Amino acid sequence: MDPPNRTQRQRCWEARDAYYKCLDSLKVNTPGEExxxxxxxxxxxxxxxxxxxxxxxxxxxxxxxxxxxxLRGG
Known part of the structure; x- marks a missing residue:
């Protein structure tokens, strides 16, 4: 299997960012707990x-x- 090209990596990162934005909106830190x-x-x-x-x-x-x-102390 070939490594992902630049376009495939970009799609992956965009999908990751959209998922994490959804988690952030729900105030969920751990993926899968939403x-x-x-x-x-x-x-x-x-x-x-x-x-x-x-x-x-x-x-x-x-x-x-x-x-x-x-690092914030809490």
Whole structure:
């Protein structure tokens, strides 16, 4: 399998950003805990990105949020 080209990566990032915007609007930090409220966005994210990328981005989101909270002192 060939690595994604620039256009495919851009589509993936845009789908990820749309999903995370939906999570942010619901004040949900951990992907998958939105109770199906972002179903359209998560479907687009899963379709546009390789499964390993989805897993990576989701873990990174949780880590980044926890790290930012720790740096703020709370």
């Amino acid at each position: 109770g199906g409220k972002c179903a359209e966005e998560v479907a687009a994210f899963s379709k546009a990105c390789a499964a390993s990328w989805v897993e990576h981005f989701n873990r990174k989101r949780v880590f980044d949020i926890k790290q930012a909270a720790a």
